[in-house]
Amino acid sequence: MNISVVIPLLNEQESLKELYDWIAKVMQSNHFSYEVIFIDDGSTDNSWETIEQLSAKSKHVKGIKFLKNFGKSQALHAGFEKAQGDVVITMDADLQDNPDEIPELYNMVINQGYDLVSGWKKKRYDSILSKNLPSKLFNWAARKTSGVKLHDFNCGLKAYKLEVVKNIDVNGEMHRYIPVLSKNAGFAKISEKVVLHQARKYGETKFGMDRFINGFLDLITIWFLSRFGKRPMHLFGSLGVIMFIIGFGFALYLGIDKLFLNTSGRLITERPQFFIALSTMIIGTQFFVAGFLGEIILRSKPERKRYSIKEELNF
Ligand SMILES: Nc1nc2c(ncn2[C@@H]2O[C@H](COP(=O)(O)OP(=O)(O)OP(=O)(O)O)[C@@H](O)[C@H]2O)c(=O)[nH]1
Ligand SMILES: [Mg+2]
Secondary structure, eight states: OOEEEEESSHHHHHHHHHHHHHHHOOOOHOOOOOOEEEOSSSSSHHHHHHHHHHHOTEEEEEEEEEOOOOOOHHHHHHHHHHSSSSSSEEEESSBBOGGGGGGHHHHHHHHHSEEEEEEOSSOOOOIIIIHHHHHHHHHHHHHHHHOOOOOTTTTTEEEEEEEHHHHHOTTTTTTGGHHHHHTTOOOOOOEEEEEBOOOOOOOOOOOOOOHHHHHHHHHHHHHHHHTTTTTHHHHHHHHHOOOHHHHHHHHHHHHHHIIITTTTTTGGGGGGHHHHHHHHHHHHHHHHHHHHHHHHHHOOOOOOOOOOEEEOOOO
16 A cells, blocks of 8 residues: 555544545546545544445545544654554644645655655744744754754644554654654654645634643643653752762761861851751762662553543454
């Protein structure tokens, strides 16, 4: 199979049929073999019924229905598990991403050998204050911390080599950082393509302003995980040891000073320096223990299931 299109969605009933017809038209005119996997993440409208109707008419349409809303990352994860095409394309369900981009994205992955090609909504049709500016800032921070040079990390339209999606673990709200996850997993041939962006036609936005706060916190997590996630002791252990040595050295000096150098001086416990040294040693020890605990947790973490599927169609 050439292409798997993975479409996570939440309450997008008005768009689905139009979107699928458009994708099918593009696929047929380019003679691609394909599948379209819709992941309904606990929609409360008629999205799932629409997917059922589409899948009854065409075997290209596959559906996964979650028991309840688990989030976009979980939906992508479920879609990636099932995808079989040589190239996997993700897109939003709200008709903001243009299926006409698919052939060129496919070409970039297959013929130019990219692991991941991300869409770049260069010209956006969103409000400046609530979307464009925060998004610029967010992308700048993501570029700086991750070293992945993309203008638009969070674009829903992306193309991947099959191998890439099978080797990354998208969880929490990490869908914003898939290019970073991909780079950390060893797929660093990442590029971007300017894509057309349309204003939302039906329905309403699913992400509010809290996306930016959560987004920045996730960025810190991902930075930490990519550097120290597999070896927490290296960060906490070294911090701990350094602090302990400084504190201990200082306390030792105070002791020697009192015993041999300045015997008639103040008592050690009357000197503020002593308490600074003491807390430094205690905090250092704490850091060290945190490192140990981190290593233990790392080794004992069970495989957890992060979402449950209620129904599947055409698999
Ligand atoms: N699986 C899943 N998909 C979601 C969830 N929230 C949003 N989506 C889908 O993710 C895509 C992007 O969401 P949008 O609300 O369009 O976000 P946006 O494009 O940044 O915002 P708008 O410009 O208002 O459209 C759409 O296809 C949604 O249906 C969710 O909780 N789970
Ligand atoms: Mg949208």
